[in-house]
Amino acid sequence: MFKIAVIPGDGIGTEVTSQAIRILKKASQILNEPLEFTELKAGGIAIDTFGKPLPEETLKAALASDAVLLGAVGGPKWDSLPYELKPEQALLGLRKGLELYANIRPAIMFDALVSASSLKSEVVKGIDIVVVRELTGGIYFGRPAGIFEENGTRRGVNTMTYTVPEIERIAHTAFRLAKTRKNKVTSVDKANILHTSMLWREVVNEIHKKDYPDVQLDHMYVDNASMQLVRNPKHFDVILTENMFGDILSDEASMLTGSIGMLPSASIGETHALYEPVHGSAPDIAGKGLANPIASILSAAMLLEYSLKQKELARKIFRAVEGVLGEGCRTADIASAGQNVLSTEEMGRRIENAL
Numbered sequence: 001m002f003k004i005a006v007i008p009g010d011g012i013g014t015e016v017t018s019q020a021i022r023i024l025k026k027a028s029q030i031l032n033e034p035l036e037f038t039e040l041k042a043g044g045i046a047i048d049t050f051g052k053p054l055p056e057e058t059l060k061a062a063l064a065s066d067a068v069l070l071g072a073v074g075g076p077k078w079d080s081l082p083y084e085l086k087p088e089q090a091l092l093g094l095r096k097g098l099e100l101y102a103n104i105r106p107a108i109m110f111d112a113l114v115s116a117s118s119l120k121s122e123v124v125k126g127i128d129i130v131v132v133r134e135l136t137g138g139i140y141f142g143r144p145a146g147i148f149e150e151n152g153t154r155r156g157v158n159t160m161t162y163t164v165p166e167i168e169r170i171a172h173t174a175f176r177l178a179k180t181r182k183n184k185v186t187s188v189d190k191a192n193i194l195h196t197s198m199l200w201r202e203v204v205n206e207i208h209k210k211d212y213p214d215v216q217l218d219h220m221y222v223d224n225a226s227m228q229l230v231r232n233p234k235h236f237d238v239i240l241t242e243n244m245f246g247d248i249l250s251d252e253a254s255m256l257t258g259s260i261g262m263l264p265s266a267s268i269g270e271t272h273a274l275y276e277p278v279h280g281s282a283p284d285i286a287g288k289g290l291a292n293p294i295a296s297i298l299s300a301a302m303l304l305e306y307s308l309k310q311k312e313l314a315r316k317i318f319r320a321v322e323g324v325l326g327e328g329c330r331t332a333d334i335a336s337a338g339q340n341v342l343s344t345e346e347m348g349r350r351i352e353n354a355l
């Protein structure tokens, strides 16, 4: 039995996650494979219930599951709490506890939404990019880090650091993924300036030569990559990059395609994986049935593809989403003037029916 730990979290997290579960239950019927769901608390709701954002029992159950499906955490109610007690600490605790070193974020342009992009249709039509971002190393975690007193003034310090094994494992993730797609990796670095990037490029080239010579590989400096993403996004298939560059580029890539309510993600480690929409708990629309469940539903599709190895079924979910969008179904965030607006639940139901 495949065990899924479900962490709906706060705000619209609970609303969109219930629609993703609707789709997973349908998937379970199609596959004729039982899925076991265990609901867990993290974020603001866990603070209210247990006094901490990530209770031990939640982490323990997540570790014991085959995959985690998360909604979103946070909200104004908990904003004034000290840093270590904020709901967002649950995300950091889960990433660390589950050792999730690869963040995978697709940016896919649905034909029906081409006009919602801020770029010209001919530039964005057909975009299908995945950003593979290293998630546990680089400048966000390097030591020393802090603000130090020195010679009568203060100095802020961060350290960018990568070891060869850290680069190797994320490079393998990107190359393996490329082989299931258009077979192309663009490794993004700043190897003209940064020593970490020089090592990054060297290691990526070695892994490519040794294990994936049939995959097309090119290298791009991060400044150029950010330019090419808006100039010629169809150049890219899989973008492989380190933590901070990936943080910035994955937001840029995903916003090419329209609303934040459409963007799924996966965070993957050696033995665990967590799937979640890119968006937060959206307190401004929470509880009103206005949230777009597609990001969460596509996160569930990624779960089926990466953790259950059901790529064909994941594709079917994608096509079901594409189908309902093609029929003109819209939640408020992606509706144009005059279009009929569906509730979160109604959108989930339409996608289930299309599946």
Ligand code: NAD
Binding pocket: 012, 016, 071, 072, 073, 074, 075, 076, 088, 091, 260, 261, 262, 276, 277, 278, 279, 280, 281, 282, 283, 284, 285, 290, 291, 292, 293, 295, 333
């Ligand atoms: P947000 O992503 O929650 O919302 C940004 C804007 O996008 C809002 O106007 C919201 O209504 C809209 N939006 C987001 N998701 C949508 C959806 N599915 N359908 C329709 N509209 C959608 O970001 P924020 O407002 O900066 O943060 C709100 C809270 O969420 C904060 O507490 C923040 O810390 C937290 N947060 C959590 C996560 C996470 O759990 N992974 C990520 C980002 C922010």
